[in-house]
Amino acid sequence: MARKTIRTIPQERTPMPVQEPAARVCNFHEVALGYGEDSALLESERCLMCPQPACVAGCPVHIDIPGFIAKIIDRDYRAAYNVISDSNLLAAICGRVCPQEDQCEGVCPVGETLEPVAIGRLERWVGDLAIREGWSNVPWVEPSGFRIGIVGSGPAGIACAADMAKAGCEVVVYEAFHKPGGVLRYGIPDFRLPESVIDAEIDKLVQLGVQIECNTLVGRLFTIEQMIDELGFDAVFIGTGAGTPRFMDIPGEFLNGVLSANELLTRCNLMQAGDFPHHDTPLGLGRRVAVIGSGNTAMDAMRVSLRMGAEKVYCIYRRTIEESPARKEELEHAEEEGVEFHWLTTPVEILDDGQGNVRGMRCIRMELGEPDSSGRRRPVPVAGSDFEFETDTVVYAIGTSANPIIGQTSKIKLNKRSFIETDERMATSLAGVYAGGDIVTGGATVILAMGAGRTAAQSMKDYLGIRDSGSVYQDLRADLDNCLFGIPRQERNFVRITTM
Amino acid sequence: MSEFDQTSIHPIMPPAGGARTSGIEIVRREDFSDVTYLLELAHPMLARAARPGQFVIVMSHANGERIPLTIADFDRDRGTITLVIQAVGKTTRQMQQDCVAGTHLISVTGPMGEPSHIANVGKVVCVGGGLGVAPVYPQARAFKEAGAYVIGVIGFRDRGLVFWDDKFRRVCDEFIVCTNDGSAGIKGLVTDGLRLAIEQHPDIGEVVAIGPPVMMKACAEVTRPRGIKTTVSLNPVMVDGTGMCGGCRVKLHDGMKFACVDGPDFDGHQVDFDDLISRLHRFAQEEKLAVAKWTESCKARLDRGD
Numbered sequence: 001m002a003r004k005t006i007r008t009i010p011q012e013r014t015p016m017p018v019q020e021p022a023a024r025v026c027n028f029h030e031v032a033l034g035y036g037e038d039s040a041l042l043e044s045e046r047c048l049m050c051p052q053p054a055c056v057a058g059c060p061v062h063i064d065i066p067g068f069i070a071k072i073i074d075r076d077y078r079a080a081y082n083v084i085s086d087s088n089l090l091a092a093i094c095g096r097v098c099p100q101e102d103q104c105e106g107v108c109p110v111g112e113t114l115e116p117v118a119i120g121r122l123e124r125w126v127g128d129l130a131i132r133e134g135w136s137n138v139p140w141v142e143p144s145g146f147r148i149g150i151v152g153s154g155p156a157g158i159a160c161a162a163d164m165a166k167a168g169c170e171v172v173v174y175e176a177f178h179k180p181g182g183v184l185r186y187g188i189p190d191f192r193l194p195e196s197v198i199d200a201e202i203d204k205l206v207q208l209g210v211q212i213e214c215n216t217l218v219g220r221l222f223t224i225e226q227m228i229d230e231l232g233f234d235a236v237f238i239g240t241g242a243g244t245p246r247f248m249d250i251p252g253e254f255l256n257g258v259l260s261a262n263e264l265l266t267r268c269n270l271m272q273a274g275d276f277p278h279h280d281t282p283l284g285l286g287r288r289v290a291v292i293g294s295g296n297t298a299m300d301a302m303r304v305s306l307r308m309g310a311e312k313v314y315c316i317y318r319r320t321i322e323e324s325p326a327r328k329e330e331l332e333h334a335e336e337e338g339v340e341f342h343w344l345t346t347p348v349e350i351l352d353d354g355q356g357n358v359r360g361m362r363c364i365r366m367e368l369g370e371p372d373s374s375g376r377r378r379p380v381p382v383a384g385s386d387f388e389f390e391t392d393t394v395v396y397a398i399g400t401s402a403n404p405i406i407g408q409t410s411k412i413k414l415n416k417r418s419f420i421e422t423d424e425r426m427a428t429s430l431a432g433v434y435a436g437g438d439i440v441t442g443g444a445t446v447i448l449a450m451g452a453g454r455t456a457a458q459s460m461k462d463y464l465g466i467r468d469s470g471s472v473y474q475d476l477r478a479d480l481d482n483c484l485f486g487i488p489r490q491e492r493n494f495v496r497i498t499t500m
Numbered sequence: 501m502s503e504f505d506q507t508s509i510h511p512i513m514p515p516a517g518g519a520r521t522s523g524i525e526i527v528r529r530e531d532f533s534d535v536t537y538l539l540e541l542a543h544p545m546l547a548r549a550a551r552p553g554q555f556v557i558v559m560s561h562a563n564g565e566r567i568p569l570t571i572a573d574f575d576r577d578r579g580t581i582t583l584v585i586q587a588v589g590k591t592t593r594q595m596q597q598d599c600v601a602g603t604h605l606i607s608v609t610g611p612m613g614e615p616s617h618i619a620n621v622g623k624v625v626c627v628g629g630g631l632g633v634a635p636v637y638p639q640a641r642a643f644k645e646a647g648a649y650v651i652g653v654i655g656f657r658d659r660g661l662v663f664w665d666d667k668f669r670r671v672c673d674e675f676i677v678c679t680n681d682g683s684a685g686i687k688g689l690v691t692d693g694l695r696l697a698i699e700q701h702p703d704i705g706e707v708v709a710i711g712p713p714v715m716m717k718a719c720a721e722v723t724r725p726r727g728i729k730t731t732v733s734l735n736p737v738m739v740d741g742t743g744m745c746g747g748c749r750v751k752l753h754d755g756m757k758f759a760c761v762d763g764p765d766f767d768g769h770q771v772d773f774d775d776l777i778s779r780l781h782r783f784a785q786e787e788k789l790a791v792a793k794w795t796e797s798c799k800a801r802l803d804r805g806d
Contacts, residue, residue, distance in 0.1 A: 176742050178559055178607040186744075217611040217742060221549050245746040246758060254751050256782040270740065271565065277793050280565035280591055281739075348548050356778035360729035364773075396746075403743050404761050408614065433726035 004048050006113055013115035013207035014043040021336040025306045028274065030095075031333060035125040044072040046110060046117045054285040055104035055119060060451030061159070063087045065104055065119055068126065081130045085137050089162040090155075090201045090450070092131055093184060095124025096193050098447045099327050131200040135138070138207050142166035144466050149233035151406075153216045154182020155438030155446045157241030158205060159453030160460075161376060164237075165208040167457070169464050172215040172233075173205070174184035177270065182241060186270040186445065187262070187297070189304050219409035228432055235432045235460045238412075238420060239453060242400040242438035248292070252350025252375075257286055261301040261397035268304050286392030288312040290361060292347060294319075301331040302339045305395070313339050314391065318346040318366045318379040344379065349385070350394055360390045400443045416443070426456035427463075434459055523604035532663040537596055538572070538632070546610060552615030553733060553765050554637040556581070557741040559607035567591055568738045568748075569613060570710075570764070572634035584634030584663075590790035597798075612741045613764045616731070619704035620647040625697050626672075627719055628654045629690045631727050632711030635733060637667060639708050644671045646704075651697045652676065655690035655711075665757030668797045698739060698779045704728055711766060713777045720768035722778035730768035734759045737782055751775040 007373070017033040018024075024031050035043065047069045055065040064083050066072035069079035084091045100120035108116035129135075148164045150157045153175040165171045179185055181198045206212065216239075218224065227233045247253050247258030264283065267273040271281035289305040291298050302313045314332070317324060320343045324331060335341070344366045353359035365385035368377035402418040413429035415421045419442060420435040421429050428435050436452030438444055460466075515582045528540035546556070555570045573582035573669045574604050584684035587596040599605070616639055628636035633654045644650045652672035656662050669675050676693040677685025686693060690711070698704060707720035716732040723730045736759050739745040750759050752773040757763060 060781045176609060177740065180611070180728050186740075215607045217609055217612060220554075220611050221545055241742040243742070244761075245744070246747070247746065249756070253756070254749070254772075254779065256779060260746040263739060263747045266739050273562075276786065277590075279563045280790065282565075282783050282790070284783055284786055356781070405742060408761070436513075446684075 004045075006048070009046045009048065009110070010042060011114055013037045013046070013118055016118070016121055018240075020315055021333075024191065025303075025337045028307055030194055033107065034128055035121050040072055040122055040125045041075075043122055044069045044117050046114075050109060050292055054107040054109065055109045055117075055279070058104045058107040059087075060447045061087045061454055063104075063123070063219055069117070069119075069122060072122065074124070076127065077106065077129055078133075080126050081135055082137060084126055085130075086318055088450070089204055090157075090158065091123050091127030092128070092197045092363050093155075093193060094447055094450070095120050095122075096197070097126050097184075097188060097445075101197055101328065103447070107316075121499060127361075128197075131197065136207050137203055143170075144464070146170070146234040146464050146466065147172070147232055148166075148460065149227045149231065149236045150174065150207055150239065151224070152176075152182055152239040152241060152437075152439075153180035153202075153212060153214075154185065154437065154449065156241075156449040156453035156456075157237065158202070159209045159450035160237045160239065160434075160436070160457045161205055161453075162208060163454055163457035164460065165205070165210050167461055169234075169466070171210045173212045174211055174218050175212065175214045176217045178214050179270065180212050180214060186266040187300070189265065189300050190271055191303065191307070191469070192300070194329060215461075219405040222405060224410040224430065224433060225413060228430075232434075234464055235434065235455070237456050238406060238428070238433065238435040238439060239437045239449065239461065240403050240406060240439045241449075242443045243403040244394060244401045246399050246401055247396055248398065250345070250347060251424050252352060252358070252361075255350055255352055255358050256284075258350055258357050258393055258394045259396070261291070261297045261395050262400070263305060264301050264395055265297070266284065268308065274308055279444060283308060285310055286358070288314070289393040289395060290314040290316050290347075290389065290391040291395040291397055292316050293397035293399070294321075294324040294326055294331075295397060295399070296326050296330055298395075299326045299334045299396050301395050302334050303337060305393075306337055306339070310393075314389075315341045316345050316347065316361075316363070316389075317341070317343055318377065320344060320366065323376045332395075342389075345381070345389075346381075347389070347394070351388070358392050360388050361388045361394060362386055400438070406439070425459040425462075426452060427459055432463065472495065505623050506635055524608040525604050526599055526601055529599065529601050533661045534752065535596075535721060536584065536661070536663070537599075538582060538634075539586050539595075539599055540578055540580045540582045541605065541608060543608060544754035546608070547549030547574045547576050547579045547581050550574040550581055550611040551615035552618060552642045553635075554611035554613050555735075555741070555764060556583070556608050556610030557738065558583070558605055558611060560591065560599065560605050564606065565591055566607075566736060566739055567759070568612070568741055570635035570733065570735065573638055582634075584631065586631045589787050590794045593791070594606070607686070609741065609799070612760060614762070616708070616733075616765050618646050619644040621702050623651065623704045625651045625653060625694060625707045626689050626712070627694055627707060627709040628652075628713040629709075630656070630732075632715070633664060634706060636710040637664060637671075639710075640668065643673045643708075644673075648775055649673050651701070651704075653678065653690050653697060654694065655679070655715075655784070656684070657681070672717045679738070689718070690715060691722050694719055694722050697730070698722070700724065706731065707768075708732075709805040713780065716768060716771075717773035720771070720773070724769055731765050732771060733764045734766060734767040734771065734776060735764065736776060736779055 068083035069081040104119045105116040140440045146169045148169045148171045150173040226409040243261045272279040272282035289310045347361040349362040351360045365382040367380040369380040413421045426434045434456040436456045437449035525542045530538040572584040587593045626640040648798040652668045655674045655678040678693040708734045736748040738748045741760045748759040752770040
């Protein structure tokens with residue numbers, strides 16, 4: 001077959017069917033409906049099969065993207081799934097929530113002339129198919145005899161747990177909430193990531209032999225040090241996330257009707273406040289909701305508010321749409337659904353209705369000045385531009401800071417901003433203890449956290465002397481040295497027992 | 501951030517067997533009055549880890565809400581923790597009806613919050629009003645164990661509501677019961693008992709006050725002019741209890757704190773109680789609706805004869 005060129009491939013990116021805005025603001029069903037087989041086959045034809053694919057390098061977990069697309073073209077969908085799950089256990093999740101435009105799709109050469117290959121949509125299609133067909137890739141694993149403790153069942157913890165389980169370790173994941181998934185569960189709304197998808201993907205971990213213990217607050221029920229010293233874990237990974245919401249420290253923040261996006265999303269996603277009073281958790285949302293901030297969390301908070309019945313939802317952001325950190329797709333979806341954007345605006349005071357509730361905000365206009373440390377132009381207040389903004393709910397979505405619990409209960413070294421300090425291989429100041437994801441970097445993305453979890457897993461394997469290929473299906477183990485520290489490989493478990 | 505003392509952590513044992521899928525068993529229930537009840541839960545790891553001043557988040561059933569409850573007692577030998585609950589809202593009323601010995605709570609997570617700072621402070625007054633009587637008990641016991649001279653002051657509406665006076669007597673050097681009508685102990689509020697203690701002991705090192713916000717506020721006002729260190733335990737609306745939602749933020753004179761991770765103990769002279777009280781009414785409407793709906797469904801069930 002002649003090599004494909006930019007001129008021979010389908011020119012148009014295959015569109016993804018979506019629920020119409022008017023219908024979807026009344027339900028929590030998924031907005032983007034996903035490709036069918038025909039769309040997936042058509043879109044796969046757009047991949048140029050680059051010999052040195054930029055997309056693989058652009059993927060934080062280095063999925064062999066042309067590899068799985070080639071399998072789709074061959075109509076060997078099971079094999080396509082195997083290729084993805086070599087690097088990523090959570091295809092159905094990442095296909096939905098990764099910012100592909102900044103990663104694989106952002107570096108796709110097709111994108112230089114046309115729209116890039118819709119890699120995320122293809123990944124999602126394969127992931128969904130695997131769930132529907134009940135495919136699971138449970139490898140035969142040589143038990144390594146090691147026990148690994150993972151703190152947090154969010155993306156970082158899940159990715160680390162999967163790699164360690166595949167390396168033959170006994171893995172226990174601790175979660176403070178009553179359901180696993182971390183930010184996937186409490187943070188991302190159902191219309192972007194259905195709960196059934198999270199359940200299916202978590203179930204794969206359980207099939208790998210990972211034990212998940214919910215309702216366990218590590219740090220308080222037992223400490224990180226106790227996990228190593230008393231609970232018999234050979235290594236520990238901390239992936240507790242950033243989590244602590246920021247407030248602005250302006251007057252009126254304590255009024256009823258002011259809440260963090262984290263609280264709003266947790267009440268709705270994890271606790272199902274939309275179903276109150278059948279579910280016991282209320283939300284107490286007003287008719288008019290002003291969300292401060294314009295990141296992906298802000299978009300989620302706004303779109304949830306609309307679905308919870310708010311008549312008006314405003315986005316209040318101190319910069320412009322150009323600087324908005326949200327994904328373009330999320331901004332578009334929010335706008336289609338009726339969110340009203342107020343750029344270059346920031347609140348300076350939240351106003352009291354006299355009974356401890358919000359009646360509005362005093363805002364000021366901003367203008368953009370010189371670029372700041374983030375490279376974005378710094379917003380500067382316009383003198384005398386105060387005005388009142390009527391609203392009865394104010395939601396803060398202006399970022400998060402480090403969760404304090406591990407720092408309060410462990411001697412682990414933190415950096416100046418109270419995040420856990422690690423080296424580039426995710427090792428912390430405590431021997432055998434690794435950390436990754438938002439608790440190290442501050443708020444980032446699902447896939448970056450997963451990448452950090454996988455890097456940490458590799459470091460743990462090196463630390464424990466586990467030599468595996470990191471892959472389930474290619475039996476590279478045969479090629480490894482037959483000896484480890486002068487001890488035959490098959491005696492490794494024996495060695496471990498005698499050193500205890 | 502508090503100084504972390506590794507030696508104060510109690511040794512733990514690995515959990516027996518696999519995942520706790522069925523929840524946490526209630527091993528004992530005791531009713532103190534028609535609204536106040538005690539649940540003793542089997543959770544050996546939690547019993548070992550718990551320290552005075554900490555709390556748990558409880559979910560009674562799968563569709564339930566997560567509610568914070570202060571740990572009223574823990575027994576490391578029996579492997580249990582004790583909660584004392586007042587039936588005020590829908591969840592606590594439903595628990596009063598459903599939670600009997602042998603049943604399970606679907607989720608109990610903790611211990612949460614910074615433990616109380618317990619030391620030999622010389623003389624300490626432990627004040628508990630209403631529901632605060634239970635959580636102040638482990639503090640009184642811990643202060644006693646630390647060598648302090650403990651004066652217990654607990655208050656109830658009337659004689660019929662009094663509980664745990666025997667437990668307090670065992671750990672207190674002096675003990676004052678207050679009732680609104682004088683049917684037990686002295687007639688008056690806990691603040692009267694507190695004043696009495698302060699008059700008799702000019703050298704009190706610390707006052708610990710736990711109870712409804714108005715009571716803690718009143719206690720803080722008693723001690724403020726005298727400059728006596730006063731610690732209060734706050735119990736605002738929470739969801740996760742791990743510092744993640746910010747719903748439990750409390751206003752202190754020196755800024756915002758989260759009760760779940762920075763507290764629940766705070767300097768009573770720093771707390772803006774009016775703000776706390778206002779924020780506790782945040783879901784008043786929803787709570788009313790939930791109670792009405794639940795009462796109706798109970799009645800319907802009764803009528804059907806289930």
